[in-house]
Amino acid sequence: MGRETSLDPQLIQSCGDVYRNPTEVQMSQIVLPCHANHCGELSVGQLLKWMDSTACLSAERHAGCSCVTASVDDIHFEHTIGVGKVVSIIAKVNRAFTSSMEVGILVTCEDLYTDRHWKVCHAFATFVARRTEAGKVQLKQVIPHTQKEQMEYSLAAERRRMRLIHAEIITDLLNSSTEFEDSVLAERTRVESVELVLPPHTNHQVSTFGGQIMAWMENVATIAARYAFSIHGF
Numbered sequence: 001m002g003r004e005t006s007l008d009p010q011l012i013q014s015c016g017d018v019y020r021n022p023t024e025v026q027m028s029q030i031v032l033p034c035h036a037n038h039c040g041e042l043s044v045g046q047l048l049k050w051m052d053s054t055a056c057l058s059a060e061r062h063a064g065c066s067c068v069t070a071s072v073d074d075i076h077f078e079h080t081i082g083v084g085k086v087v088s089i090i091a092k093v094n095r096a097f098t099s100s101m102e103v104g105i106l107v108t109c110e111d112l113y114t115d116r117h118w119k120v121c122h123a124f125a126t127f128v129a130r131r132t133e134a135g136k137v138q139l140k141q142v143i144p145h146t147q148k149e150q151m152e153y154s155l156a157a158e159r160r161r162m163r164l165i166h167a168e169i170i171t172d173l174l175n176s177s178t179e180f181e182d183s184v185l186a187e188r189t190r191v192e193s194v195e196l197v198l199p200p201h202t203n204h205q206v207s208t209f210g211g212q213i214m215a216w217m218e219n220v221a222t223i224a225a226r227y228a229f230s231i232h233g234f
């Protein structure tokens with residue numbers, strides 16, 4: 001069976017005779033039972049950890065210093081991924097601003113036995129180079145080489161503008177003390193989790209990496225959603 005995606009060939013090229021973006025980082029993982037959720041599918045938290053790690057390496061390759069995850073844009077997962085499938089993640093820096101940069105992350109899945117490939121999601125994360133004693137880091141600019149890179153470079157500026165506005169709107173919403181009619185329901189779905197940060201939760205910078213935090217968030221969100229479903233009798 002043929003490939004089901006129309007991935008950008010420049011994104012999936014891996015060897016030297018064709019142009020390869022110098023910030024590109026690829027990683028592949030086979031999904032094991034220890035990566036799965038209660039439905040036997042790859043847990044979103046685990047996938048977010050892999051995406052964050054891959055994107056962080058790409059950002060650090062460009063920055064040449066240690067970077068932190070500042071934000072990850074909305075992600076729409078198009079498919080679930082079962083145990084035994086191979087997940088491939090490709091990350092590359094689309095554009096650097098002052099100390100921040102946008103990293104594009106493409107996740108695909110492969111069934112080794114049938115040679116089927118499909119796209120799982122496409123995400124954008126912002127990484128920031130850690131301040132040094134000298135102050136804020138000034139990143140070198142990304143120079144787009146292909147038409148696709150040029151397009152991502154241009155779009156990255158617009159996406160940055162949108163995400164900074166979005167962050168302000170969310171902050172305003174959280175600060176406004178609106179009483180919602182379904183506040184009783186919201187309280188009944190409330191889940192709180194306290195996590196002790198242990199060595200397996202940290203990254204190469206020995207700090208809790210962004211993907212781990214997203215994995216914890218996804219876990220409590222899943223439980224809260226299940227409470228909401230049970231309240232509504234599903």
Ligand SMILES: CC(=O)SCCNC(=O)CCNC(=O)[C@H](O)C(C)(C)COP(=O)(O)OP(=O)(O)OC[C@H]1O[C@@H](n2cnc3c(N)ncnc32)[C@H](O)[C@@H]1OP(=O)(O)O
Pocket residue numbers: 052056067068069070071097098099100101126128136163164167203205207208209210211
């Ligand atoms: C490897 C890891 O994953 S580490 C663990 C997870 N991540 C973290 O712990 C990050 C914790 N957060 C932080 O350290 C800080 O909030 C930072 C570094 C993200 C931002 O710090 P600030 O004090 O706001 O710094 P400052 O105002 O100088 O902004 C730095 C850059 O971040 C950008 N930025 C800040 N917040 C956001 C955001 N929510 N989304 C996108 N970009 C952002 C700014 O636009 C700025 O970009 P520029 O330098 O290119 O103009």
